[in-house]
Amino acid sequence: MTTTVERGQSARPQVGDVAFTARGIKKHYPGVKALDGVDLEGYAGEVLAVCGANGAGKSTFAKLLAGVETPTDGEIRVAGYDHPVRNAAEAEQAGVLMMFQEPLIIDDFTVGENVWLYKLREGRDIRPWATKVDSNSHQTREVLGKVGLGALRTNQLARDLGPGQRQMLSLSRAEVTNHQIMILDETTASTSEEHFNDILDLVKREREAGTHIMFVSHRLNEVFAMSDRIAVLRNGQLVDVLKTSETTPDEVTTLMIGQALRAVERPAPVQTEGKQPLVAVRDLHGGTAAGVSFDVYPGEVVGLYGLVGSGRSSVGRTVTGQKRAASGTIQIRGEEVQLNSPGQALDKSVVYLTEDRRLEGFVKDFDNGENMSLVVLPKWSKGGVIDTTKEKSRVRELISEFQVKGGPKTYTRSLSGGNQQKVVIAKWLESDPDFVVLDEPTKGIDVGARANIYEIIHSVAARDKGVLVISSEAEELLSLCHRILVMRNGKVVAEFDPSEADTDDLIRTALTHQD
Amino acid sequence: MTATATAPAPSAQPEAQRSSPVVDWLKSQYALYILVALLLVATITRGSIFWGGTNLTNLLLQMSIIGVVVLGELIVVLTGGIDISVGSALGLAAVIAAGLFGGPSVFLGLVVAVIIGGIVGAVNGWLVAFRGLEPFIVTLGMLALARGLVYAYGNGIPINPEAAASYATFGQTTIIGIPVLAIIWLVMVALIAFLLYRTVWGRRVYAIGSNIDAARSSGIPVRTTLWSVYILAGLLVGLGGWMFLGRFASGTSTAGNLLELEAIAAVVIGGARLSGGFGKVFGAVVGTIIFAVIANLLSLLNVSTFLQDAFRGALILVAVTLATVQFSRKRRATAGK
Amino acid sequence: MTATATAPAPSAQPEAQRSSPVVDWLKSQYALYILVALLLVATITRGSIFWGGTNLTNLLLQMSIIGVVVLGELIVVLTGGIDISVGSALGLAAVIAAGLFGGPSVFLGLVVAVIIGGIVGAVNGWLVAFRGLEPFIVTLGMLALARGLVYAYGNGIPINPEAAASYATFGQTTIIGIPVLAIIWLVMVALIAFLLYRTVWGRRVYAIGSNIDAARSSGIPVRTTLWSVYILAGLLVGLGGWMFLGRFASGTSTAGNLLELEAIAAVVIGGARLSGGFGKVFGAVVGTIIFAVIANLLSLLNVSTFLQDAFRGALILVAVTLATVQFSRKRRATAGK
């Protein structure tokens, strides 16, 4: 750890000591039992993975441990701290650091200031001249470098960061604060392999220093790469706690969702020879995309792989009218189009599923029904008047089709992260687009539902539509796509046939620093 | 498509809804409690007069003009905007409707007033939606501009339309005991409720107010929708200006003065959020009634002019504080924030 | 590393995201352009009078009281709140400072005024921070309550302190040609800038305004900080009340009337965001000067009273529109929103 140990040298727990004890934890929201009697211990110097389907209660448990929410019943004790943790301030004193699924970043602060946010905590007196100095220091850059944000300027506004960068930025606080428990709630959901290595390093350092790390993720390979034990939640109850070395991904999956996962079949190849491409992009510039050309044929699922910042989202946004292209042409079925706004793109049946759920994904004051119907509403109305019966019945169907844990009247913002993502996917696919760009579509979605989403994507393509999937998971693209493009520095640098490539090929191509 | 049985059965899920609708609704209706409390006070102190036919008619008349303006303010606030020019715009609509061509007919006045209101709204809306300016500063400019035009139009002297007598007659006409002006208000309430709750446009207004980025990236025509909101608000204000003529039969230069504060207050006390995306027509109506009843009651109680403002202020503070006591206590208990 | 042909190297990317700090700063200073344009107009039309010593002194005096209030408004707006009670609170502070114990001394008046302002701010802040009420409605209640107390305290009749003559002398004292009142304002500007930019408290204020959830979960004491903001704003307003006495030597019942609109307008035109988290002291000062210059200029140009409001409004609209033309054009080109 780099810094400033503030809370004295109070005896750090030894590896193997109990770090926290949760007894009979219940958390009930109106109409939902998010947690229903969980007993769990964590030990110092271990990585405890928490697995479970979407809405199983993982984030809820993490929030209770971090003191952000108060349990309906039961008690959490943190070692070295006398009282049960009751609120965020107490948890902070007890040394609990939480990384939220939706990272809490102050948009109007610079990157550097966000690193040192903890210095604004309660109890610290008003020290003149104390605030500005740190945020641009050598130390700040070092800290940022450790979480893979070395290329950022410290005085850049946090507002301009992408979701992946936001996650890593909030993670940088782990480097500057002193804590006994660190909670990573899907911190890896929108990060690429590159950042995962930074996280691995961080976790390793923390663990050696005796920190208890709680790791929540839907990526089982990461869980197995990192954890010592795996706690499995299902419907708010603790199903089992397993030693990682003594179990297999299949067993965990079975515990999580009640049955084993079927392997996802790679899609049958589509015939593209001699056909007219559905979408033809030529020399596209915009955002970080710098001269991108590619075709998508009807019936095709094309993957777009690359590191964070390689320009994938810029491509996705620009070809769907979310952002205006600086230059380049886009043809749809051979006809050149100008997509200057999402509305225009929608008129041409071209849509973009955002990777930034927090900002652009759903309307926070809308319930699931309203969010799902937002795009297609004009189709469900006559003369501008909404056909409510149609809306209601179709929303119900969508909810079951996409396995959303929540009803039509539930506020989308109160859903678990994965379920929010399902609502957003449903919203877009319901508009029956000809060409759809899915940016990190399975972000935060559990393995069970993931298979379901894959099938939905395939069924879209099967109707002679085009799909472009942007993902940071090489494995996902390999099993999902007909073709994979790899981007680097704003350009497409390679194309792979999934049946002839493996994860390493993709990662290597994405990382290589020369052509 | 055939769901692939790996996940828990979806049919069990709708239970996970927000809490019972009735409780939820009651919780959010603290404006209603304030109103009930006020009516209780009115009944106890001046019951017979307050509930008398004359006073009820007066009350209805007193709230119908501001009521229409409040509706306009509501839709603007729903988008996350604010319109502080409503009072001046109402004055402008009233004065020009009274003075243009000499104000020969009530119907022509309606057309003129609504057009003037619509123009003011269109300018506000264009600057906000297409130029991306802060609504507060735009409508502040309009507040001064419109009021200035009112003064300039009549050199500060009231403008009496030729049809003053017809306006006066019209303004006090009742239909089955209910003043027409109040009926116009109620029709507008129904219209706005319909637009907001039952049309695509209404849904878009809420979406824009709640999360403008999500709205934009979902393909909603944000700018034109925003513009239409300000225009509609302007039309309502223009209508209010015409109703002003119906009620007072004269386009005074102070028409609508300081109305903006009361309109915003009614919207906010009715539960709408100033940052947008949340608020109900019902709440705005209750808010309108609250402020009308407060003013009426202070008059009926013959509270000294010197004390009226103090009473009004204290009443507002006590009411909003009391109304939230129980909820915030509950909130703290569960959330411990 | 060997960068590849056309694409910018990754290390160069962050540059592409935000332009140079100077350009950035200039871009955000459209208030400054408005001011420069106004000064140009003033110079062309009434140069000799406008830049005359008398008028500059008048101008400084005219903006110093509202200037202090604007600072209070600014910190409240930075938290995402709004305070529309500043005008009434200023009036209350002035009237009570003038009347309590007969207003025997200027210094006692300062203490009383500041305490009154602080109390008003503390009540507002408590309701906002600890009761979670909407700042608009709270300060609306306070607006009416404080103004009502002003009326009630003197039955609407101005209160002349015993030390009226000393107040008058004090108010027109100058130090090296600069009125003391203006010096007090400038000292407050420096103080608030220091607090906002150089202390933990200031950072907390910005953090809360920008993202209250993030602030809370980072362990920032949200409630007490919010409370302190409203109290500080109240103290500034109280100081403004005392300065009012220094300038007018009488606690009139209209003291501070409608000041809130101008204060908010100055803050907003100075570039602060009403939803909080963004805004600069420099901008607020420029905003203050803009409105003072507009009022002064309209007087100097002897624009007909009937047209003054219209001119002021049109000026505001034209200014903010023009100032953003280039930026919004640029923004649209790159962002395509």
Added chain:
Amino acid sequence: GQIYPSSQPAQGPAGGVEPNAQSVTIGFAQQQLQAPYFAAMQVQAEQIAKDKGFKLLFQSANKDPAIQYNQMQAMMAQGANVMIVNATSVKGQYQMMTQIASKIPVIYIDTGVPDTGMTSVSSDNLTIGRESGKITAKRFLDAGKSSIKMVILTGPATDEFVGPNRRQGFLDGLKEGGLQYTIASEQSGDYQQDKGQVAAENMLAANPDTDLVLGLNDSMALGAYNVIQKPQYKNVYVAASADGQKEALALIDQGGCDGRYISTGLNSPSLAAEQALGIALDVATGAKKPSDYPPESFTKAVGIGCENIKEYYDPNSVF
């Protein structure tokens, strides 16, 4: 240093005596424009300025002494020789006006600040009210009523001087005329027609047996007149204690001696403006010295009722 070193009133026009009317600049600081009375004064003043050829700087203060102070300073910066001020606050502007008057001769119109300035041309609100009150008393007595119940529409809470005088004058007039009265309620109508109408509605609802609604100006009384058109108020009458606004005079004229708008008092904006501007011009051109004037002079005070309405009603006047 001090901006206003002296507290003695100026003894001659600011910037020295001007040779003729064409080179004179007169500042006119009006207190507000919200009531037609004040607006009419401006129209009149501008007319006179045009006729006589002097330069008129006219500003209106929205009832706020602070704004008025700024405006007066701006007028002085522009080289006004003499200042005509309709003060916003009788008591509250003492120090302010002492400062201003130390640099420029100040003539008050309508509302003055005692012990400051050189002279004041005002309507005698007490007398005007009394004259109107006497006419109203006579009407009720003629109709066989010797005692009435009345409600009053007052100005805003900030109305320290004019309103209370008009009110007192009117009540004195009723008493002098031999009419007993009880006041059932008093509410502010802000001197505005629409606010006056609403306040009258409320007071009449609470006191349906009222005989008379008194407005302290015609605007408010006109609002009340709208209310008493309702059938349930057919025995309610309206009177104003001052102004003589055209619309009110028209009603008195129309109704004759059975009309329900009984009386008002003459408070002529044009008379006052004429007189004040005359003094200002004389002082500025050196024809007279500030010390030649008495501290106070009054414009003509009469009550207007159905009997003398023909003398005062001019359908073509501005006010």
